[in-house]
Amino acid sequence: MQVYGMRWIGIDSVIEAKMALTQIGSDPGGIAHMAGKGLGRAIKLEQVPLRVAHILKQEMLSVGGDAAVHRDVITNNVEATDVMLLGTVRQLERLASKVLAQPFGLKKVGHALKQLLSAIEPAKTRILDCRGKQLELGKRTLVMGILNVTPDSFSDGGKYIGVEDAVSQAERLVEEGADILDIGGESTRPNHSEVSAEEEWGRLEPVLKMLLYKISVPISIDTYKASVAAKALEAGAHLINDVWGLQKDRDMARVVGEYKAPVIVMHNQKGTDYHHLMGDILGFLQRSIELAEAQGLTGDQIIIDPGIGFGKTTEQNLEVMARLAEFKSLGHPVLLGTSRKSMIGNTLNLPVDERLEGTLATSVLGVAAQVDIIRVHDVKANYRAIKMADAIVREKRGIHYDGA
Template sequence: MQTYGMRWVTMDNLPEAKRALAQIGSDPGGIAQMAGKGLGRAIKLEQVPLRVAHILKQEMLSVGGDAAVHRDVIINNVDATDVMLLGTVRQLERLAAKVLAQPFGLKTIGHALKQLLSALEPPKARILNCRGKELTLGERTLVMGILNVTPDSFSDGGRFNNFENAISQAERMVEEGVDIIDVGGESTRPNYAGVSAEEEWRRLEPVLKTLLERVAVPISVDTYKAGVAAKALEAGAHIINDVWGLQKDPDMARVVGDYKVPVIVMHNQNGTAYQHLMGDIFNVLRKSIELAEAHGLSGDQIIVDPGIGFGKTTEQNLEVMSRLAEFKTLGHPVLLAASRKSMIGNTLNLTVDERLEGTLATSALGVVSGVDIIRVHDVKENLRTIQMADAIVRGQRGVHYVGA
């Protein structure tokens, strides 16, 4: 039976699709027209007004795609509906262009759709300026090393609360190839009461100031308190990592904006109740992004963190991990921080000091999902895992094809 070598070809983005078509000798003009037809996408909009949903359904059908809506839309028995746009990249691009001229807020949808489709393509290499220290995004996955200078960290039990031990650990991480060191002076483990800003800064100050003198990599400070962040930035810190996404302390957005410093905004909430898990998480992160933008930050200066282990059950954490790639559609760099988290312990029934292999699995998945930075405790082991995964995933499919 002659099957002509039939096989499925993996194409996840436009460059891969164009290379695949070039390999069979397609005309360059045809490649430009056809590449987007091989890439299926599902784009979800939530609580769309009925008349807008009707227009989106009609326009998607007109370009050859479809739009899934609530079954009662056809009889106008709902005021709003979630909408799932189903089509190829080419069809969605045509939809975006068509609705730009439509009323009822569809112009905004058109612009947002164009931006979202762009965010799904492989990022180009670019430089993130961290107050004089430069990080290259888009070439490889960066590694952030965790340095807890607390007596009660969930993961390392205060091993680095001693000044000499903390500096030694930081220098070890630099030797192992870390890209960023994230220093924290307050435990953020579940049900922790917290410490005052004065106590947090007392723990941070000597270690931070010494590291800024001794190590070449950017230093991030893990705090949600504006007062601590201001002192850290005045001392010379390069990045602020806020586990409450600028939404806990009302002055935090102003502080990071005044210093024009890159900020990591993490999803967090009290409790684990959600109406729509991913939709609710995205709404919180969008609010954090808006706060940062309102104070002068933009683009790569705003780094989003899905918040593994915060305000989520083990099952919810696992679902977020399985959908990490979706966070790229926010249009900002993505940081993954799953190292030694309870999600791993609960899934594998392991204590904190036995979670290395589980952490390595999450790091590899992070690379596959396209995250930009992975925050870990064990730098050497994770860096090797990430480098291997990068070599596979960031290698471009089809570049080694030898044509006739």
């Protein structure tokens, strides 16, 4: 039975909460105070020392929230525990402020919590300078077109190894809506054969130099080798896409730092064993971020990629897809790359050349999770699907609650 038009309103951010309260006609001062009260968050901390866990539990209870800890914390039979902070945004903000004056490292917890709460809100529109080429982040989801100049890539290997064919395909991708081109000279498919830096650069150089004069969008180079990245950046490439997140070739961080080039750091590992899947992936990416920051890169210059299809089973890939929004907690732009990958093939039991619909589904889910860039082979179809999803998720949500 519906009474007074009672219904549930889906609110996922403080911005949406403020819009909903404005529709009611609430006082602006009240809106600022109330917006965070209708928005629940669960914040997990791992291996927190016992005394810190006790304080967090007490302080969360004092602001009206709660904190879940290991059952043996009450008897002091553990040295450390994972902690799940459970409360509204308003309660968590109050907790962050309260613990800033506490001992035992809680000041750092307070600052980190404030940063995290800010990071998981929808990002504002801003400009990323890619060595002279500009990308607008936050307004819509950008499309990165894939151009493999390799003989053995899992999907399109051998199709564009000729310079003219590669340039023609690049121009086609841009015409179809690509905001960025990602050029790869070595396959990174499972069980691929590594090539030397000289051979990789030999494949990339003629195509890159031609495209720098031919197309207007930023060009990314897909490589994990510092020497290849240095030559590409010296030639004029605009950003680097490292499938090992700066952690395979330790000179890579220095190279991107010297050229002040934005870098995509992807999660990767050998094997599929994890302690905590999301915790381990986020920890890896945090180390990549620190390597980039140590070389002077900051903020949007560091783009993170969850690494779908790398070091993960199909089931693990699906779980990461279901939790894409959690990557926003790192406070950097997020890139999603699922195009034609085995996760789709295994789920739908389809070969590589029949995975377009599955790719489109993952691209739309990426938009819903507010990722910033989606990397695909089939630009035209994905561009259209992403544009439609953006119109719903980014541009309109929260504006027309009265018509819901």
